[in-house]
Amino acid sequence: MQNxxxxxxxxxxxxxxxxxxxxxxxxxxxxxxxxxKERKDRxxxxxxxxxxxxxxxxxxxxxxxTREMRVDTLEMEEDGDKALTVxxxxxxxxxxxxxxxxxxxxxxxxxxxxxxxxxxxxxxxxNKSGPxxxxxxxxEDMTSFEVEKFKYDFxxxxxxxxxxxxxxxxxxxxxxxxxxxxxxxxxxxxxxxxKVDFFDKKGDExxxxxxxxxxxxxxxxxxxxxxxxxxxxxxxTGKSTELVTENLKFKQDLDESDFDKNSLRxxx
Amino acid sequence: MSxxxxxxxxxxxxxxxxxxxxxxxxxxxxxxxxxxxxxELGGSTSFEGRYFLQDAAYPGQPRTQASVAIEPEAYTxxxxxxxxxxxxxxxxxxxxxxxxxxxxxxxxxxLHVADEWETRVGIGKVFWGQTESLHLVDIINQTDMVEQVxxxxxxxxxxxxxxxxxxxxxxxxxxLPYFRERTFxxxxxxxxxxxxxxxxxxxxxxxAEQNHIDFALRYQNSFGDYEVGLSYFNGTTREPELSVxxxxxxxxxxxxxxxxxxxxxxxxLKVQGSWLLKLEGIYREGQSEDxxxxxxxxxxxxxxxxxxxxxxGFLMEYQYDERDNNFFATGQNDLxxxxxxxxxxxxxxxVLAGFVQDLDESDTYNAFVEASSRITDNWRWKVDAYLFSSDDETDTxxxxxRDDHLQVTLEYFF
Numbered sequence: 001m002q003n004x005x006x007x008x009x010x011x012x013x014x015x016x017x018x019x020x021x022x023x024x025x026x027x028x029x030x031x032x033x034x035x036x037k038e039r040k041d042r043x044x045x046x047x048x049x050x051x052x053x054x055x056x057x058x059x060x061x062x063x064x065x066t067r068e069m070r071v072d073t074l075e076m077e078e079d080g081d082k083a084l085t086v087x088x089x090x091x092x093x094x095x096x097x098x099x100x101x102x103x104x105x106x107x108x109x110x111x112x113x114x115x116x117x118x119x120x121x122x123x124x125x126x127n128k129s130g131p132x133x134x135x136x137x138x139x140e141d142m143t144s145f146e147v148e149k150f151k152y153d154f155x156x157x158x159x160x161x162x163x164x165x166x167x168x169x170x171x172x173x174x175x176x177x178x179x180x181x182x183x184x185x186x187x188x189x190x191x192x193x194x195k196v197d198f199f200d201k202k203g204d205e206x207x208x209x210x211x212x213x214x215x216x217x218x219x220x221x222x223x224x225x226x227x228x229x230x231x232x233x234x235x236x237t238g239k240s241t242e243l244v245t246e247n248l249k250f251k252q253d254l255d256e257s258d259f260d261k262n263s264l265r266x267x268x
Numbered sequence: 269m270s271x272x273x274x275x276x277x278x279x280x281x282x283x284x285x286x287x288x289x290x291x292x293x294x295x296x297x298x299x300x301x302x303x304x305x306x307x308e309l310g311g312s313t314s315f316e317g318r319y320f321l322q323d324a325a326y327p328g329q330p331r332t333q334a335s336v337a338i339e340p341e342a343y344t345x346x347x348x349x350x351x352x353x354x355x356x357x358x359x360x361x362x363x364x365x366x367x368x369x370x371x372x373x374x375x376x377x378x379l380h381v382a383d384e385w386e387t388r389v390g391i392g393k394v395f396w397g398q399t400e401s402l403h404l405v406d407i408i409n410q411t412d413m414v415e416q417v418x419x420x421x422x423x424x425x426x427x428x429x430x431x432x433x434x435x436x437x438x439x440x441x442x443x444l445p446y447f448r449e450r451t452f453x454x455x456x457x458x459x460x461x462x463x464x465x466x467x468x469x470x471x472x473x474x475x476a477e478q479n480h481i482d483f484a485l486r487y488q489n490s491f492g493d494y495e496v497g498l499s500y501f502n503g504t505t506r507e508p509e510l511s512v513x514x515x516x517x518x519x520x521x522x523x524x525x526x527x528x529x530x531x532x533x534x535x536x537l538k539v540q541g542s543w544l545l546k547l548e549g550i551y552r553e554g555q556s557e558d559x560x561x562x563x564x565x566x567x568x569x570x571x572x573x574x575x576x577x578x579x580x581g582f583l584m585e586y587q588y589d590e591r592d593n594n595f596f597a598t599g600q601n602d603l604x605x606x607x608x609x610x611x612x613x614x615x616x617x618x619v620l621a622g623f624v625q626d627l628d629e630s631d632t633y634n635a636f637v638e639a640s641s642r643i644t645d646n647w648r649w650k651v652d653a654y655l656f657s658s659d660d661e662t663d664t665x666x667x668x669x670r671d672d673h674l675q676v677t678l679e680y681f682f
Binding site: 057059063065066089090091092093094107109117118119122124125126127129130131134178237257260261262266268 | 310312343379381383384386393394395420431433438488490495537539541542543544567569570571572577579612613614616642645646648679681682
């Protein structure tokens with residue numbers, strides 16, 4: 001009896017010891033989720049936007065290519081955003097258009113329009129880890145941030161480029177994501193993402209994304225922040241992609257009918 | 269250079285075109301371009317060489333063929349983009365085949381867009397369908413057969429189109445007031461039967477011939493993972509039946525016969541994870557026999573194959589056609605297997621290769637490889653290879669059994 005009691009006590013102690021970090025985890029997970037929710041909440045109400053984007057592709061040997069595109073985006077209140085991207089260069093793909101409906105939990109819906117053959121093609125969106133337009137951005141990096149897409153953990157507070165930041169870990173909930181986890185630097189003042197480290201399925205560091213030159217935009221009295229430059233660097237290949245946003249305008253005359261297959265077919 | 273080319277080609281073939289319609293179009297273009305609207309100009313020009321791997325099956329056919337083509341484009345819009353006009357002529361000059369030297373207005377279309385509807389008036393191009401190896405449902409535009417053997421090039425179709433859309437889907441109606449005849453390689457061209465098919469001697473079921481007014485209806489919608497299309501066509505068949513004119517024993521020729529048909533079409537696509545499941549089916553009545561034809565298959569894409577950034581897609585489609593003996597119905601009981609390989613590199617390198625095997629005749633098959641990549645932002649190369657084989661003397665590919673060829677194209681986009 002005595003023996004059994006002792007074992008039980010030991011067992012309890014070990015169990016408590018094992019559970020301790022778990023309690024801490026739950027707390028930091030809650031904190032991570034809170035930060036993610038605040039990030040999303042501060043970015044609600046911008047309605048829609050249009051922008052011209054220059055994409056600069058660089059490979060490890062220094063070869064550089066520039067791509068021009070226009071992106072219209074529609075904020076959806078209870079769902080992921082809708083986006084229509086039209087490519088202007090290189091010339092052989094000029095007029096090619098890409099329509100995507102991103103969703104929080106269901107797979108995204110995507111279509112591509114090929115102007116030479118006038119054909120709208122549905123894309124199997126499970127291939128979200130594939131590169132967007134030969135860039136270092138994957139399709140999944142181009143879709144809107146939705147809280148439900150990840151599981152969070154608060155890691156630490158830190159300083160990034162002189163600003164106080166939260167550093168959180170987010171783990172994609174979609175098994176078809178190309179990432180095992182992402183480490184995100186979010187500034188404490190405006191809840192803007194400043195930097196993301198991406199880790200591949202094996203857990204190795206894959207890419208780093210940095211947002212620079214944040215600009216404030218007022219929509220109906222609320223301030224929204226958008227980076228003018230996004231810089232994605234692939235640690236494994238040495239390739240990088242820079243996105244430069246120009247002529248970003250909010251609250252344009254856009255509604256859902258501007259984001260369907262008919263508008264895709266008309267895009268140019 | 270390009271203008272001279274168009275003029276030369278135009279002069280040669282102007283009689284084939286619809287003169288009154290052309291002048292209306294010209295007036296339309298002039299009217300819109302003379303306004304203050306900004307005109308965007310672009311397009312492409314290409315240089316192409318073909319090398320046939322075997323000696324010709326029929327006398328007079330060349331071993332090599334070279335040609336140049338140009339497809340400029342002018343676009344303007346007004347009323348905040350609610351109205352637009354697109355003009356896209358096309359011309360090819362071929363050093364061997366007079367029939368392949370041809371020109372066309374691919375598009376000359378006024379588009380008006382409102383909130384829940386749009387109209388397209390003029391000459392245009394419409395694509396319907398989901399499958400890759402055959403386009404059964406696609407019927408609005410005539411095939412420009414002299415262009416490429418894959419049949420993907422189309423002639424501009426005069427049309428008045430009304431489309432309306434909403435949560436319930438997209439419905440379109442088309443009135444097609446003028447019929448375009450299929451183009452065929454001439455006596456100096458390869459990829460033809462022993463006798464050339466003479467378009468000028470085409471016969472029609474309708475007394476109105478090319479002026480028969482055809483019409484078509486289409487409904488299309490997405491339901492979650494499904495894409496659904498239903499279509500109906502009533503008018504002159506785009507796919508002629510071929511007959512040999514026997515009356516002139518000394519100079520026989522093949523002529524196309526265009527019957528009046530009705531065609532019902534269904535096209536379906538389902539997204540199933542990384543699989544795309546595709547189906548097209550048609551029922552056509554009015555030709556020498558009423559028939560069903562269908563094509564069904566899948567495309568499965570893997571991204572990041574073997575640790576690269578390449579995408580690799582596998583395609584397989586089964587082709588079925590109730591007709592036994594039609595020159596253009598090659599997919600009677602055939603299986604296509606193919607790969608689509610995208611390098612996802614800066615040059616946009618892509619390779620599509622496929623093999624179509626006749627399941628009734630093991631010696632009847634055809635294969636293709638289509639590869640392309642960018643040289644600079646404006647130049648692109650393409651290498652295409654097509655192989656045909658058949659021991660069955662009544663099979664389409666028997667006529668082309670010696671027409672295996674390699675085609676190299678340099679395309680400049682401006």
